[in-house]
Amino acid sequence: MDFVGSNLACVRGNLEIFSGLSFSLELGEVLMLTGSNGSGKTSLLRLMAGLSRPTKGVILWQGRSISADPEEHFGQMTYVGHSDALKPYLTAFENLALWTAIRKPACTKDQLVKALDTFGLKSVMGKPAGYLSAGQRRRAALARLVSVDATLWLLDEPTIGLDDHACSYLFDAIHNHRKKGGMTVIATNVALPLRETQTLDLGAYISGITQ
Amino acid sequence: MDFVGSNLACVRGNLEIFSGLSFSLELGEVLMLTGSNGSGKTSLLRLMAGLSRPTKGVILWQGRSISADPEEHFGQMTYVGHSDALKPYLTAFENLALWTAIRKPACTKDQLVKALDTFGLKSVMGKPAGYLSAGQRRRAALARLVSVDATLWLLDEPTIGLDDHACSYLFDAIHNHRKKGGMTVIATNVALPLRETQTLDLGAYISGITQ
Amino acid sequence: MFHFLANPVRFKRAADLVIPWAQWLCGITLLIGFYFALYLSPPDYQQGETVRIMYIHVPCAWMALFLYFSMASLSAIGLIWHHPLAHLSAQAAAPIGACFTILCLATGSLWGKPMWGTWWVWDARLTSVLVLLLLYLGVIVLFKAFDDPTRGEKSAAILAIFGVINLPIIKFSVDWWNTLHQPASVIKVGGPAIHSSMMTPLFLVAAGFTLFSVCMIVLRIRALLIARQIRSLLIQNPNLN
């Protein structure tokens, strides 16, 4: 039991979105968060990332609450949210370089290029991110995953805007990540062709209590 | 031949993205724009909308160039782009009301509610758009389509962020639109379950000439 | 003609042809001009030798005004006829005009200290020239503020054209308001009113400055064209970085 959440509840505004939710994830596993629009997939992912705190319940990383030592948790994890977090006036390469600089100062230029190449961005990596198409920007955001080693990947609708090639790059990356013992949580609205995954349907935990 | 583009070329920055591209669309038809990320789907859709102008070629609406009388063209058309164009501090309902006000001042409250209901937003239409989930915001943007009558729908990756219910609402709406003789152009990276559609693969027109 | 030159290679060839000649001509004109200004012309009976600042100050002022007008005209041409070279030339002219404006302000201040007893007064002439500098800087900054140079060109062009209203204000500020600065005596209705021993060096230096500006602008256009080429090369082969 490496990444466990038990009896979680989440409140946004004055609405409890879900409650009594639990999950548990072991090395090499993939957890898919499904559920209709507004069921709380993004909210749960942000709890897992430590960006917000559950109103009830705890999330444990190797037995310790993630809020006990958040920096350690952050160091184990890569989160790719709805927004791509790219600066439009910096190139795709520079964006990735700046991002890795803070997590892994020793990252070499070759490693960065390789990460971008994994997502088929080699030919456009010199373009300012503002010029890229929506799908290219998404690819650049996802290239973070393979540029540093993190055990836990938290992905919020990663396939949005991606074409078939890019999707298969992503699935390959997830596959390799699993093989190396990594864990992955994916919030998604569309069925993804990944096998042997756990699924957590948020629809089952909707609470809807206004406080 | 109601909506025709012939021999179009498009330049962004100093790069020609595509050239020699033609399309033609008749009443009741659906045109799917496909092609890999960065192939120019969004760019073509913006040309069709009249937001930017082709560097070569013309786009005709019922035989007249759309740049001859842009306002008339805009009146026939609804464009839903990548961004949802919602003000976060206004409710979903207010957002739609403000949008229709400029196009169709006589739109009643019931019509607006009905449009939102078509996309399953009735329960959250009083929430500020900033509180909505990504998929709910996308639904609110799509509700524009059914709130006013426009012959031409231009949709840029409409299914992004939508769950299965919302997708089927959208496909129903497109189906009804076709039956009434409406035309639809959809830029998409994923295969959509719409039948009897034309497909234009942008990959075939990539030019890549730098100027 | 302009379209022909918009090709970087052709422009570079044309520039290589023109620049050496213009450079020599510029150097010689300036040398003769300064010889007249600093040796041949008489010192002023009131101001003494400080009057020689005039031979820099006044041509600089003229250049500042003239280059702004040229820049705005080029911008208008670019907006109306979409000449590829017009916006580029306007952008090339802006920093040079700004430098002449700074020189005009600096020499004016240096001259003001002995003449008026102060570096600076807030009168209409001086302020409007300062505003001219701000306009130059605005055009330069606005152009650079966009990721996409084609967007920057257009916005900067509109700004430059708007700024033209400042030129008549500078020119006629000395007539409309009572200022410390002296009114026009060279370029004015009814012909010049100063002695030819001062006129000759003034015009020689002004001609030299004009040639200098032409050289610089051509050089800068060439540089901008090459920079643009490098940029698109880098975008295509980021490995060159």
Added chain:
Amino acid sequence: MTVFIVALRREIKIIVRQAGDASLVIMFFVVISVLFPLGIGSKIDLLAQVAPTVIWVAALLSVLLSLEHMFSRDFEDGSLEQLALSPQPLIVVVLAKLASHWLTSGLPLMVTAPVIAILYNLPNASLQVLILSMALGTPALSLIGGLGAALTLGTRRGGLLLSFLVLPFVLPVLIFGSAASNAAINGLSAETPLLLLGAILAVTIAIVPVITTAAIRQALD
């Protein structure tokens, strides 16, 4: 015309819901006006002499700061695109935006300025001229500022760039505005500066909205 009114209501609704733009402008204006007495100390005669300038500078800055988001929010969230695709001429929308900006910045300033003037011990006789000069001057500020906002769309450099570009063009408004009040304080006729303010306003109304509209179209391209 009805389109204009619909568009105007849209703008005002958005501004009001964004949490009271008008009140913020006034508060900012008051704070800036207060800065000077604090820096200068209590030399009352000195204060009265610089008061018209201070009031005008404060008004200018308040307007400038509220300009930044005239188009940029709409640009960033995609609404401007939708407005540009409306079957109405874009200039109507632009005019509505300019008008709503003035209604929520220039107009409240005009009302507040006399209060500040009283705090600065300006003679009552000069208040009328102050209000009149503001009535003529602030719409010109909104118009010129709107053009600046349109020209800087997409620069991501925000208020600093915008203010820097716009300031040289609004200097005449400042000069004639404070000249009018200064004249009134010294018991002279303020007619000339007021006429000049009127002329500036007339010229800007005539040409600026058209150029602003063109600038917006090309920003969306």
Added chain:
Amino acid sequence: MTVFIVALRREIKIIVRQAGDASLVIMFFVVISVLFPLGIGSKIDLLAQVAPTVIWVAALLSVLLSLEHMFSRDFEDGSLEQLALSPQPLIVVVLAKLASHWLTSGLPLMVTAPVIAILYNLPNASLQVLILSMALGTPALSLIGGLGAALTLGTRRGGLLLSFLVLPFVLPVLIFGSAASNAAINGLSAETPLLLLGAILAVTIAIVPVITTAAIRQALD
């Protein structure tokens, strides 16, 4: 420490690539300083008396305007989230942002202020005090302003709200800053106001970054 330097380099790179923030701040500062003489007219003695205040107000406004995007761009495009999820303590990133803000606004202002002072005919002897007071005062402005920027994250009201919130807190800086220069102009000792400026700076350095960090965490929640 290395993390701080890495983070600082990130910030400065972003600011520089956004097209010369520092130069804009200076230019804005110069324009604002030009406003006053134009309004007041050429009464040289009057000008010299208000000069320190005007310079300080102009510096204040330049810093305030450049504050707006200290965190908000990163917040809107998702970068702030990523920074908050970095394995380094968030306060290091915040300190880097504050430092880079000062390096690209306060520092250039400090260098430009004497030039403006000369245009205003301030005596040479007072320039030293002016520079010193700016060296002590502008970092405090960046710190306090940074807190304001963090507190207004997500409000979408931009510079106006931020400036309005921050201004009351930076008044002491303005007051002691202009007091120092005024003292120097009149040949008095500027020691007390300078010491007070130093005290303000010390206190803000000690407490503000921590609060700013907390404010950012909760804005992301």
